[in-house]
Amino acid sequence: MKLPTSSLEEWRYSRIDSLDLDRFEPAGPDTRPGGPHLAGSVPLVEAARLSAAEVTAVETVDGRLSVLAPAAGSGVEVTVLSQTSEQPQVEWSGGGLDAFGTANEAFSVDPILIEVTSSDRPATVVVAHHCLSDGLVSFPRVTVRTAPGANLTLIEVLSGDAACLVVPVVDLDVAVNARVVYLGVQALGGRAWQIASQSSRVATGASLTSGAVALGGDYARVLTSSSLTGVGASSRLAAMYFASGSEMHDFRTVQDHKARKTFSDLLYKGVVANKASSVYSGLIRVEKGAKGTKAFQTNRNLVLHEGARAESVPNLEIEENDVSCSHASAIGPVSEDERFYLHSRGVPPQVADRLISVGFLTEVLEQLPLGALASHVEAALSEKLATAEAAEAAEAAGSDRQFTAEPGREELT
Amino acid sequence: MTRPSGGAHVLAVRGLQASVAGKSILRGVDLEVRSGEVHAVMGPNGSGKSTLSHVLMGRPGYEVTSGEVTLDGQDILAMPTWERAQAGLFLGMQYPIEVPGVSLEAVLKESFAAGGRDPREVDDLVESEVDRVGFDARLLKRALNVDFSGGEKKRSETLQLAVLRPLFAMLDEVDSGLDVDALRDVARRVAQAAAHEGLGVIAITHYTRLLSELRPDRVHVLSAGRIVASGGPELADELEAQGYGAWGNDEPARPPGVAPAAPGLS
Numbered sequence: 001m002k003l004p005t006s007s008l009e010e011w012r013y014s015r016i017d018s019l020d021l022d023r024f025e026p027a028g029p030d031t032r033p034g035g036p037h038l039a040g041s042v043p044l045v046e047a048a049r050l051s052a053a054e055v056t057a058v059e060t061v062d063g064r065l066s067v068l069a070p071a072a073g074s075g076v077e078v079t080v081l082s083q084t085s086e087q088p089q090v091e092w093s094g095g096g097l098d099a100f101g102t103a104n105e106a107f108s109v110d111p112i113l114i115e116v117t118s119s120d121r122p123a124t125v126v127v128a129h130h131c132l133s134d135g136l137v138s139f140p141r142v143t144v145r146t147a148p149g150a151n152l153t154l155i156e157v158l159s160g161d162a163a164c165l166v167v168p169v170v171d172l173d174v175a176v177n178a179r180v181v182y183l184g185v186q187a188l189g190g191r192a193w194q195i196a197s198q199s200s201r202v203a204t205g206a207s208l209t210s211g212a213v214a215l216g217g218d219y220a221r222v223l224t225s226s227s228l229t230g231v232g233a234s235s236r237l238a239a240m241y242f243a244s245g246s247e248m249h250d251f252r253t254v255q256d257h258k259a260r261k262t263f264s265d266l267l268y269k270g271v272v273a274n275k276a277s278s279v280y281s282g283l284i285r286v287e288k289g290a291k292g293t294k295a296f297q298t299n300r301n302l303v304l305h306e307g308a309r310a311e312s313v314p315n316l317e318i319e320e321n322d323v324s325c326s327h328a329s330a331i332g333p334v335s336e337d338e339r340f341y342l343h344s345r346g347v348p349p350q351v352a353d354r355l356i357s358v359g360f361l362t363e364v365l366e367q368l369p370l371g372a373l374a375s376h377v378e379a380a381l382s383e384k385l386a387t388a389e390a391a392e393a394a395e396a397a398g399s400d401r402q403f404t405a406e407p408g409r410e411e412l413t
Numbered sequence: 414m415t416r417p418s419g420g421a422h423v424l425a426v427r428g429l430q431a432s433v434a435g436k437s438i439l440r441g442v443d444l445e446v447r448s449g450e451v452h453a454v455m456g457p458n459g460s461g462k463s464t465l466s467h468v469l470m471g472r473p474g475y476e477v478t479s480g481e482v483t484l485d486g487q488d489i490l491a492m493p494t495w496e497r498a499q500a501g502l503f504l505g506m507q508y509p510i511e512v513p514g515v516s517l518e519a520v521l522k523e524s525f526a527a528g529g530r531d532p533r534e535v536d537d538l539v540e541s542e543v544d545r546v547g548f549d550a551r552l553l554k555r556a557l558n559v560d561f562s563g564g565e566k567k568r569s570e571t572l573q574l575a576v577l578r579p580l581f582a583m584l585d586e587v588d589s590g591l592d593v594d595a596l597r598d599v600a601r602r603v604a605q606a607a608a609h610e611g612l613g614v615i616a617i618t619h620y621t622r623l624l625s626e627l628r629p630d631r632v633h634v635l636s637a638g639r640i641v642a643s644g645g646p647e648l649a650d651e652l653e654a655q656g657y658g659a660w661g662n663d664e665p666a667r668p669p670g671v672a673p674a675a676p677g678l679s
Binding site: 336337340341342344347349351352355359360361362363 | 470471472473493494495498499503504506509510511512513514515519520521523524526527528556557573577
C-alpha cells in the first residue's frame with residue numbers, strides 16, 4: 001500500500017508522515033477475543049442499545065463479526081457480505097476512494113450490509129460496535145441501503161484503549177424520501193490511530209443527519225463526504241471533538257450539492273488542550289444545475305492551553321448562480337471575560353475552564369441525535385477535561401520548579 | 414428598618430491607587446464597610462466608580478499600584494479572583510457577561526463545591542430565591558446571561574448574590590438598564606440581605622433613583638479617582654438637587670425626564 005504524504009492538500013497538517021504500518025499486523029482468523037469486548041460491556045454501547053425498545057446490535061472485534069443480534073420484525077436486514085456472494089456497488093462522492101478507502105475495500109474481512117426494506121414504520125435502530133486489539137490493523141465496513149421513505153438510526157461506536165490502526169468505512173445510501181440518522185462515537189484511547197471515511201448520497205426529498213463525537217485517538221481522522229443528489233435533499237452534519245495530551249483530530253468534509261433546491265448545514269466544534277492539535281478542512285461544492293442550493297458551514301475551535309493548536313480551512317466551490325452559501329471559522333482561546341465572570345462567582349480556574357469548554361461544545365451536543373448517550377458523552381468529556389487540566393497544572397508546576405532551580409535560586413526550591 | 418451598627422466583618426480599603434492600560438484611574442481611595450452597612454459610591458462618568466469595583470474583585474487589566482484592601486485583616490489583593498469570592502466578596506456587574514453553554518445552576522454548584530459547601534443545597538436555595546427576586550425559573554437551565562434582557566441579567570445577578578451569600582457585595586451600576594419593577598425587586602432583595610443577613614454593600618451608581626429603595630447608611634462622592642465627600646443619606650439628596658457641579662462636573666445625578674438611565678460609560 002502506497003501511503004499519501006502531507007504534501008497533498010487533503011493530508012496537509014495531518015500526521016500521515018509518521019504512520020508506521022510495520023507497527024500493525026492484520027488480525028488472523030483465530031484472533032477472535034470475546035469476553036470483555038462483548039457488546040454491553042461498554043457503557044456507551046449499553047446506553048446506545050437501550051436507546052430504543054427494539055435495537056439490532058452488531059459487533060465486530062478487529063473487523064470480524066462477533067455478535068449479530070437482529071431485532072425481530074424491525075424491517076431491517078443485516079447481512080455479512082463475506083458470507084454471501086452479493087457485493088453492493090459503492091459509489092463515492094468525494095472524488096473516489098483515497099488509499100485507505102481502497103484498502104478497506106480490499107481488506108475488510110466481514111463487511112456488513114444494513115438494508116431497511118420497510119417504509120411505514122418508526123425509525124429502526126442499529127447499533128454497531130467495533131472493538132479493537134493491540135498491535136492489529138482492522139477495516140470495519142458498514143454499508144446502508146434504504147427503501148424509499150425508510151427511517152433508520154445507526155449508532156456506531158469505536159471503543160478500546162488498544163494501540164491499533166483502524167480504517168473504518170461507512171457508506172450511507174439515503175433513498176427517495178428516506179430519513180437516516182447516523183451517529184459515530186469515537187471513544188478510543190490515546191494510542192489508537194483511526195483513518196475513517198464516511199460517504200453518503202441523499203436522494204430526492206430525503207434527509208440525512210450525521211453526527212460525530214471524537215473523544216480520543218493518537219491520530220483520529222474522519223473524511224465525511226455527503227452528496228445531495230436529488231431535488232430538495234438535505235443534510236445536517238455536526239461534530240464535536242476534544243483532543244488532549246498529544247492527540248490529533250483531523251476532520252475533512254465535503255458538502256456536495258448536485259441537484260436543485262438542496263440544503264446542507266454543517267457545524268463542527270472542537271477543543272484542543274495541552275499539546276493536542278486539530279484540523280478542520282471543509283469544502284462546499286455547488287455543481288452546475290444545483291440552483292437554489294442553500295449551504296452553510298461553521299467550524300469553531302477553542303484552544304485551551306498555549307501548547308495546543310487548531311487549524312481551520314474552509315473552502316467554497318460554486319459553479320451555479322442563485323445559491324446561498326456561507327462559511328464561518330474561528331480559532332481562539334477561552335474568553336478572559338467569561339473566565340473572570342466564573343472566577344468572580346467563586347469557581348476555581350480549572351473548573352471554570354472545564355465549564356466553559358463543555359459549554360462551548362454544548363451547542364453541538366444539543367444538535368446531535370445522542371438520546372440516551374448524551375449523559376455518557378458529557379461525563380466522558382468532563383472527565384477528560386479534568387485530566388487535561390490536571391496535566392497542564394502539573395506541567396506548569398514542573399516548569400516552575402525548573403525555573404526556581406536555576407543557579408542562584410536554589411533556596412526557593 | 415434598623416441595622417446593627419458595625420458588624421462582625423470589615424472590608425477596608427486604604428490608599429488604593431490603580432491604573433488601567435497605564436493610565437492612573439484611582440488616586441488614593443479610603444473606604445471602610447462593616448457587615449450590614451450600605452454604602453453608596455456616587456460620581457460622574459469617568460470618576461473611577463467601576464474601576465473601584467473591578468479592582469476589588471481582581472479583574473485582569475486593572476493594576477493596583479499602591480494601597481491595600483483587607484477583609485477582616487486578610488490581604489484581599491494577594492488572592493486570585495475566585496479566592497476573593499470564596500473569602501466573601503461578590504461583584505454584581507453592570508454588564509453581566511454571557512457564558513454560552515454554562516448554566517447558572519452549574520456555576521452555583523461548582524462555587525459551593527469549591528467552598529466546601531454541599532452543592533445539593535443549591536437547588537433549594539435557588540427555588541426559595543427565584544420568587545423573591547422575580548427571576549424566571551425557566552432561565553435557570555439556560556446559558557448564563559445569553560439572550561437575557563437587561564432586567565433578567567440584573568435579577569440573575571441578585572439571585573446569585575442571594576444564593577452565594579457573600580459577606581460584602583459591590584454592585585456596579587446595578588440600576589442601569591432596569592425598568593422600575595426590576596429596580597425595586599433587586600434593590601429590595603439587597604436591602605433585605607443587608608438588614609437581615611448582615612451583607613455589607615458598596616452600591617456604585619451614577620443616579621440617585623436606586624437609593625430611594627436601597628437606603629444607604631453612607632454616601633461617598635468619587636471624583637477623579639478620590640473620595641471627595643462622604644456623608645449620610647442627605648448627601649444623595651443634595652446630589653439629586655444639584656448634580657455633580659460642586660465637584661467640578663456638570664453632570665446631573667438624576668436621569669433626564671422619567672426615562673430609565675442609559676447604559677453608563679463609566
